[in-house]
Amino acid sequence: MNLFEVVKTGINTREAAQVYGIDVNHYGMALCPFHNDRHPSLYVSDDHYHCFACGEHGDVIDLTAKLFDLRLYDAARKLASDFHLVLDKPLPESIRQKLKHKTKAQQLRENEQLCFSVLNQYRRLLLDWERQYAPQAPEDVLDERFVEACHRLPWAEYQLDILLQGDSYERGEVVSELTANGYICKLQTRLREERYHE
Secondary structure, eight states: HHHHHHHHOOOHHHHHHHHHHHOTTSEEEEEOTTTTTOOOOOEEEOOEEETTTTOOOEEHHHHHHHHHHHHHHHHHHHHHHHHHHOOOOOOHHHHHHHHOOOOHHHHHHHHHHHHHHHHHHHHHHHHHHHHHTOOTTTSSSHHHHHHHHHOOOOOOOOHHHHHHHOOOOHHHHHHHHHEEEEEEHHHHHHHHHHHHHH
16 A cells, blocks of 8 residues: 555544644534635535535545645655554654644634633633622722723623634634734733732
8 A cells, every 4th residue: 555545544534624723513514724714614524625615625635735735745644644654754854844833723723722711711700800899888999800890891701702603704803813912921921910819
């Protein structure tokens, strides 16, 4: 068996797509990483993929080649390496360096997960502050944490809703907004400090 046969028989397209950051639902549909897809139009089965919007199609090797901008042979070698298929010789160093880079889909997914995690922690903190520091009488001076909770809680919940239910374009916009100027990292640091002071 040659390299292509080993890869095609040893790895299914759906599994490779998921490993490389494409979120395939239980119907086999996903957002196409090859164009700005707002609704799942990429069908991924065990032996092939096809996008009903942009027409991109192929097998597991074609998918990997397209995702990582590789030649077919290099894509087959990457698959064999990533899925631990036994081959004659290891990948050349130049290809290994190129393959360490994450795809845009993988990077976006990681950023989405980071934003969701930090925003959810922030939301929980705001809910605690809203309960804990609420004024007991109308004449009480408002605690700054209660005021922040009242102002920022709707915003945090809105951002979380988009990350949970928005299409890829909307989620991408939220992630770009939150990662711009290091906002999400600053918020993450602040949350750590709040936990430390509790």
